[in-house]
Amino acid sequence: MAKGFGQSETFAVRDLVVRRGEKLKGRLLAGRLADGSPIDIPVIVAHGREAGPVLYVQAACHGIEVNGIEVIRRLDQEIEPERLTGTILMVPVANVLGFNYRVRQTVFDLEDLNRVWPGKKTGRISERIAHLLFSEMVSRADYLLDLHTGSSTMVTHVRYFGEDPTCSALARVFGTRVVVDEPLDVNARALRFDGKLRNVALREGVCGITPELGGHSKFDQQAIRVGFAGVRNILIHLGMLRGTIELPPEQTVLKLDTQPLTANWGGLFLSQVEPGERVRQGQTLGVIYNPQTFDILEEVLAPQEGMVLSFNENPVVHTGERLASLGLIEGIWENH
Ligand SMILES: [Zn+2]
Known part of the structure; x- marks a missing residue:
């Protein structure tokens, strides 16, 4: 059930005010470097001609995971807000500091940005970035795609919370050949998974999945194709885009051994x-x-x-x- 944040004529993220049928790019200021340069996060908001659900799509929460950025670039090219139902909030590079230094963590505080959600307004820089993105965008979304990558020795797959039927449906429709059902259990808490974006968002009523697209630090064309097809399938599934969902003949559901x-x-x-x-x-x-x-x-x-x-x-x-x-x-x- 949509929360209704996409129903109004304009969708504003701070001073980026996007009208129906428009797509705008902007940057959200999270803080400043010692020399005064801004630490700001690039965002793209596509507010469809027709009102509908709000989908948040994020990449590079870990600075070296570039495949999701290329998926969002293709999504940006594909999306015509005039033909879109609902609203897409895109963040191609969530961890700008890690990205600039070609490292996974956030430089300066060395935090893992995917362990500090929903962040803190007055915390360390990772917590501030998380708080900014969460309060301005994630909490107003109905669904979430958190695009990650693993290693070149990993199968491209989607991680999801199998006990929630809406999350399961998203995982299936994304269309990877392998999906991994990841429960929210005590083990997860021991690994600080309680600060993971997907888990925190679910508690706020935002159902999401985490695609793991190929290896980090290089463009993996196959993983990018799978990722882009997956985002398109999700948009069609949510009624935001017209088209046909394309899935492989079979998908293997895995549960990881503890x-x-x-x-x-x-x-x-x-x-x-x-x-x-x-x-x-x-x-x-x-x-x-x-x-x-x-x-x-x-x-x-x-x-x-x-x-x-x-x-x-x-x-x-x-x-x-x-x-x-x-x-x-x-x-x-x-x-x-
Ligand atoms: Zn990652």
Whole structure:
């Protein structure tokens, strides 16, 4: 059920006042650098000719995750506000400080911007950026797409909260071949996931998903195509754009094992399976070998049947470090 923020003739984000049938670009001031330069966040608001839901689309919450920025550029090209129903709020580079320095975290306070939502008005710079975006845009949206990327050794997928049917529907319609059902549980709180945008937004009645599109720090054309098709599907699903939803023949639903697969030895981890591959219980996923003697120190076995979601990008591992993420197959969505 839409909150109704998109019903009025104009949609204002601070001094950016957008009339029906208009699309405008602006910047929101979050603070200043020591030399007085602004720390300001680029935003694009498309206020459709017809009133409808409000969709918030964000990229680069982590500074090195550039694929979502390119997805938003294509979305900006595609969207004609004259033909749009509802309102799209786009933030192509949420973490401008990390982006400028080509790092994941926010430079200066070294925070993870996706652990501090909904932020604080008078907090550190990450908290101020989160507060600005949350209060001005996210809290007025009905739906949310938080575009992230993982590593080049990760399967492109969508993370969502499976117990909520609206979130599940968004995850399905986005159309990746793999989706990961991520519960809001105690483990999540231990990992500070309670400050994650998607979780915080859901508490405010904003249903969202987190697409993980390919690897960071480079444009991954396949992941960008999947991401753009996904955003288009969502717009059609929400009645904001006309068109046909296109989905793969089947989508695999994974639940992540709460026990991560970690190294018992130090050495080099050489994987023997590919991300996206289905594995049976006890199957060898890879070996850890000594970089001097080349002795095999550990054979890493699949603790249960499932699908390999990702590997550590760097094969150099110390004891206790994560090796891979294995998902339990919860179900298959068939699309005909
Ligand atoms: Zn990210």
